[in-house]
Amino acid sequence: MAFEIVVVGTSYGGLAALQVVLPALAPDFGLPVVVVQHRGKDTDNLCEFLQRHCALPLAEPNDKEAIAPGRVYLAPRDYHLLIERDGFALSTEAPVGYARPSVNVLFESAADIYQGHVVGVILTGANADGARGLAKIKAYGGLCVVEDPAGAESRGMPQAAIAATKVDAILPLREIAPFLNQLCQHEPGSSYAS
Amino acid sequence: MSAALQSDQTQLEDIEIALLLEGLYRVYGFDFRDYSPASIKRRILERMRAEKIATVSAYQDCVLHDDACMERLLVGLSVHVTSMFRDPSFYLTFRQKVVPILRTYPTVRIWHAGCSTGEEVYSMAILLQEEGLYRKCVIYATDISREVLRKAREGIFPLAAMQEYTGNYMKAGGKHEFSDYYTAHYDNVIFHPALKTNVVFSEHNLVTDGSFNEFHVILCRNVMIYFNKALQERVHNLIYDSLSMFGVFGLGNKESLKFTPRADFYDKLDSRDKLYRKVR
Incomplete structure (x- = not known):
C-alpha cells in the first residue's frame, strides 16, 4: 500500500509533542504532513513557532492551495481544514465537538479523497476529537498510529482513538517520527495517480 | 465492510x-x-x-x-459560524487604511456579500459609527438564505459570546464600551436598532444573480472558500464589475486574489488583512 498523505491530530499537550515529532521527520520526507492542533483564536504565531522546530517548510495553507509533498501544513486558527481532490479547502462551518479546526473533519475528508493511502496519527489531547476520523481512515484501509496513552501528556485523545478502531501501531512519542520516516522510505515517489 | x-x-x-x-x-x-x-x-x-x-x-x-x-x-x-469583529486586525486595518479614503466621499455604498447571520455587518456598522461615517453610508447585506437574513435583521446574539466579542472589539480599535451597543435580555443581547438604520438586508445569490449596484466597498470574507475555482473566478468578475474605480475589496485572511482573473486589476492596501483597491 503506497501512502500519499500523513494527517496528524492533537490537542492539549500537542505543542510539546509536535516539537518532538516534527524535528525528527527526515529532511527528505516524501509525503505531505497535515496537522490539526486545537488552538485558541489568539494563536497567530503558532506557525512561526513550530517552523523553528521543523526542517521541512511549514505553513498555514490558503484556501484551494495545492498539497505538496515534503511540506508540513498547519490548520489555521478558527477554520476547519479539509482535503479535496485538487488541494485544501477551508470552512467556517460550526465547530465540531467544540473544535475548529477539528481533527475529525480533516481526517474524514482525507479518507474520502485518498482512501486507503492515508496515514492517520493521533497524539496527546484531553478530548475525543479524531477518534471518529481515525476509524474512517481505518475503514478505507489506511494506516492508524496512536501515541501511547501511558506516556502521553494527556491520554484522552489516544485512548478514545484506540477504543474507536483497531489501530496499527501504538508508539511512544519519540518513536512516531522514525516510524513515519520508515513508511515513507519504502514508498519513494508515490503519487495520487499511482 | x-x-x-x-x-x-x-x-x-x-x-x-x-x-x-x-x-x-x-x-x-x-x-x-x-x-x-x-x-x-x-x-x-x-x-x-x-x-x-x-x-x-x-x-x-x-x-x-x-x-x-x-x-x-x-x-x-x-450558515457560516462567524463572530463579531472576526480577525480584529482586519477591522483595525480597515480603520487605518480604508476609513481615510471613505472620508473623501460624499456618500458611501458598501456591499457585504454573504453576510450570514450578520455578526460582521453589525461590527462594520459600529466601526463606521465610531468614525463618524455611518450617516453617509448604506450597507447592503446580502445572503442566499431568507432564514439566515431574518436572524441577521433581528440582531440578537447569545450573551455568552459577548466576552469574546468584547475582546475582539478592543483589539479592533474600538473607542467605547462594547456593551454600549447592546441591551442584555436573559441569555441574549439585542444590538441597538440604530445600528441597522442604514443597513439593507436582502436576498442575493452570488452564483446566479448579477451585479445590482456600484459600490465603494465590497466585503466578501470567507464566502468564496465554499466555491470551487471556476465559481470563484466568476464571482471575482462579478465583484470587480460591481466595484467603482478605486473601490475597496476585502477578503478573508486565508483567501487570496493571486491566480484569479482579476488579480492584476487591484493594488494591495494590506497584504496581511487582504484588503485590495481596484485600480484599473
Missing part, C-alpha cells in the same frame, strides 16, 4: 450528491453545483443525520417534494 466496499459506497454517495444538487437547482433555482465538494458533502450528510434519513437518494426525495425540508437544507448550506 471491507475497504473496497467502503470505497464503492463513497463513489455512489458522490453520484447521489451530484444528482441532489442538480435537482435542487432545477426545481428551486439554488445552484450549489460548483461548491467546494468536501464541505458541501459534510453539510448534506449532517442534515441527513438531523432528518434521520439514511441515503442521499431518500433525502433527495424529501428535499424535492417538501419546501420546508429544502429550506432547512438551504440554511444548513449557508
Whole structure:
C-alpha cells in the first residue's frame, strides 16, 4: 500500500509533542504532513513557532492551495481544514465537538479523497476529537498510529482513538517520527495517480 | 465492510450528491453545483443525520417534494459560524487604511456579500459609527438564505459570546464600551436598532444573480472558500464589475486574489488583512 498523505491530530499537550515529532521527520520526507492542533483564536504565531522546530517548510495553507509533498501544513486558527481532490479547502462551518479546526473533519475528508493511502496519527489531547476520523481512515484501509496513552501528556485523545478502531501501531512519542520516516522510505515517489 | 466496499459506497454517495444538487437547482433555482465538494458533502450528510434519513437518494426525495425540508437544507448550506469583529486586525486595518479614503466621499455604498447571520455587518456598522461615517453610508447585506437574513435583521446574539466579542472589539480599535451597543435580555443581547438604520438586508445569490449596484466597498470574507475555482473566478468578475474605480475589496485572511482573473486589476492596501483597491 503506497501512502500519499500523513494527517496528524492533537490537542492539549500537542505543542510539546509536535516539537518532538516534527524535528525528527527526515529532511527528505516524501509525503505531505497535515496537522490539526486545537488552538485558541489568539494563536497567530503558532506557525512561526513550530517552523523553528521543523526542517521541512511549514505553513498555514490558503484556501484551494495545492498539497505538496515534503511540506508540513498547519490548520489555521478558527477554520476547519479539509482535503479535496485538487488541494485544501477551508470552512467556517460550526465547530465540531467544540473544535475548529477539528481533527475529525480533516481526517474524514482525507479518507474520502485518498482512501486507503492515508496515514492517520493521533497524539496527546484531553478530548475525543479524531477518534471518529481515525476509524474512517481505518475503514478505507489506511494506516492508524496512536501515541501511547501511558506516556502521553494527556491520554484522552489516544485512548478514545484506540477504543474507536483497531489501530496499527501504538508508539511512544519519540518513536512516531522514525516510524513515519520508515513508511515513507519504502514508498519513494508515490503519487495520487499511482 | 471491507475497504473496497467502503470505497464503492463513497463513489455512489458522490453520484447521489451530484444528482441532489442538480435537482435542487432545477426545481428551486439554488445552484450549489460548483461548491467546494468536501464541505458541501459534510453539510448534506449532517442534515441527513438531523432528518434521520439514511441515503442521499431518500433525502433527495424529501428535499424535492417538501419546501420546508429544502429550506432547512438551504440554511444548513449557508450558515457560516462567524463572530463579531472576526480577525480584529482586519477591522483595525480597515480603520487605518480604508476609513481615510471613505472620508473623501460624499456618500458611501458598501456591499457585504454573504453576510450570514450578520455578526460582521453589525461590527462594520459600529466601526463606521465610531468614525463618524455611518450617516453617509448604506450597507447592503446580502445572503442566499431568507432564514439566515431574518436572524441577521433581528440582531440578537447569545450573551455568552459577548466576552469574546468584547475582546475582539478592543483589539479592533474600538473607542467605547462594547456593551454600549447592546441591551442584555436573559441569555441574549439585542444590538441597538440604530445600528441597522442604514443597513439593507436582502436576498442575493452570488452564483446566479448579477451585479445590482456600484459600490465603494465590497466585503466578501470567507464566502468564496465554499466555491470551487471556476465559481470563484466568476464571482471575482462579478465583484470587480460591481466595484467603482478605486473601490475597496476585502477578503478573508486565508483567501487570496493571486491566480484569479482579476488579480492584476487591484493594488494591495494590506497584504496581511487582504484588503485590495481596484485600480484599473
